[in-house]
Amino acid sequence: MKLLVSLTLLSAVCAAVGALVCRHCTDPNDPECTLVENIICPWGKMCVTASVIVESTDHPVMRIFKDCVGRSVCSSPGERVISSNVGDKFSLANVNCCNTRKCNGEVLPFPDVSEHMLNRRFCPGCDSSESMCTDTVECRGNEATCFAATVLNAGVESTVYGCGSDDVCAASEKLDSLPFLEELGTVSATPTCTDAPEPQIRRCLQCDDPMDTTCAASTETDCEAGTDLCFTFTEEGGRIYRGCGPPSVCPSPGSFLLSADIGSSLGLANAECCRGDGCNTATLAAPTQGMTNGLMCHICIPGSTVCNFLVLCEGEENRCLTSASDVGGNSLPLLGCTTEAVCNAPDTLVSVLLPGTVLTEPVSCCSSMRCNDPDRVITTTLPPSTTTGMGGGSGGLGGIPPFLFPGVIDADLNAVVIQEMLFVVQQVLLYLQQLQLYLLQCPVDQQLLLQPLLLLCQQLLIYVQLLLQPQGVW
Known part of the structure; x- marks a missing residue:
């Protein structure tokens, strides 16, 4: 025991x-x-x-x-x-x-x-x-x-x-x-x-006739694997798109504004993404661009690598855009203003806002003033001038000589004036580009009369920009 x-x-x-x-x-x-x-x-x-x-x-x-x-x-x-x-x-x-x-x-x-x-x-x-x-x-x-x-x-x-x-x-x-x-x-x-059963394929409405800007008729079609949302877009001019919304187009359900301004081109669209087969039946109103909001971003002269020019962002454009696109077999920088929605859904940039554009670099975005500087040098404040008179040394910002503007003896102020002049010249250039598009609707004899004058003005303004640009600070 x-x-x-x-x-x-x-x-x-x-x-x-x-x-x-x-x-x-x-x-x-x-x-x-x-x-x-x-x-x-x-x-x-x-x-x-x-x-x-x-x-x-x-x-x-x-x-x-x-x-x-x-x-x-x-x-x-x-x-x-x-x-x-x-x-x-x-x-x-x-x-x-x-x-x-x-x-x-x-x-x-x-x-x-x-x-x-x-x-x-x-x-x-x-x-x-x-x-x-x-x-x-x-x-x-x-x-x-x-x-x-x-x-x-x-x-x-x-x-x-x-x-x-x-x-x-x-x-x-x-x-x-x-x-x-x-x-x-x-x-x-x-x-x-x-x-569980095998995953079902998402079905979304797509416009039957791609040439019909009103998307008067649409049919449910199968989406690619990995697509969970459907979309509908309405451009500024009223054109309507419907289709499947993969994450690169529709990261989440909701309504948002798509906008991209690269200087030579502006794309604007109201967008809505929804979850559910055939849910993209809404017809959205055409958007209108808002007032300038204070943010400035760099843009490029079309077809070139000259990108030290600024554009004032408008409306909900709260991001500066950086990418590159294929132009004639060359990869050229693509800069401008955009909305946060485009940054979250980068495929909307080329599928809706800038159709025909082929990106060669991923889209990246930033939110501070001139943060998409192609040289990646961001100056937010002007350093104090070391120039005290017209005969002073090369002090001041960026080595700007004080004799550029005889009535202004402060080199830093010279820099500010030059930047303002560059901005004004750039805006006039953009206006002339829009005017060229308008002239295409005019009679041929008027086009022949005014086109050479517009081209001459553009060449002169570009020449002025190139003269001012080395002196400016971007």
Whole structure:
């Protein structure tokens, strides 16, 4: 008898010595897991730590989870992602499983929800307003599993449907709830999981006749893989476009203004992106450009690498644009003003605003004054002048001689005046370009009379710019 008791005590001591000790959040209502305690886990379990984001129609909640769990959640040591999604609410967790003493003390980075987008796989869902479950839930990210779980909430039993990661059912059974969605209720029966159907192809309206600027007739067509949104655009002149909206055209649903002014050309369009097959039925009003807003960006003389000229941005143009385009087989800089919406959806620049343009460099944007300087030298303040008289040295800004303007003895003021002159000359050049376009609508005899005069004026103004440019500071 004494031997039996001794063996029992020895076995208990050995089990205690060999048991796994894990960190455990003491307060389940504390999302930051401020207080932790050490607990002894049952045989065969592992320690787990998770950083969880729960998204709902109200607001996102971030929480930290630490505990010991069974093999259904942690089949082996290492990191994994667990998600569960019931449509109007989903959880996404970075999870790390480990099997050494107190190994779950670290705090993992939270998952990137922007990569957990709708993936066009659909699982059965349930509309609480109906007695029959005829709704669907669209899966997210890598979710490829449909689940059905019976839960008990406040004494009421119901079935919850949705999407999840591959281990969502096993995790639900052992966690007694859908992973990190405890507020939905306690899982009262073993959930069932099936493979989600293959992703559906998004269908969007496209104009039947590309030559019809009003898009009077349109038909639903299949979009390319990876496209989740549809778009409709209306240009300044009233032309309407409809089609599929990949992320480079429609990064998110909503309405926005597209605008790009590269000096020689201005593109302007109202845009709307929506989620849903054939949802792009809206007819948007033609936009109008706003007043100048104070931002100035560099532009280039068309067909050249001379880009030290400025344009005043207008309306919602709150970014300076930098890219390059193919001109006659050469890659030439493309600079100007644009809106934030174009920066977020760079393909709209060439597909809508500047059709026919072929970009040879990615679009980049910045938001400070003259920040798209091709020389990448940005001067925001003028340094003090060292010139005290007309006979002074080369001091001042950029070595501007004080005798450029005999009545002005301050070289810094000379620099400012030169910049203003360059801006005025540039604006006149742009006006002459618009006038040339207008002349194309005039009788031929008037064109023959006025075109040489316009070309002469342009050449003179360009010559003046080239004379002033080395003296200016950009």
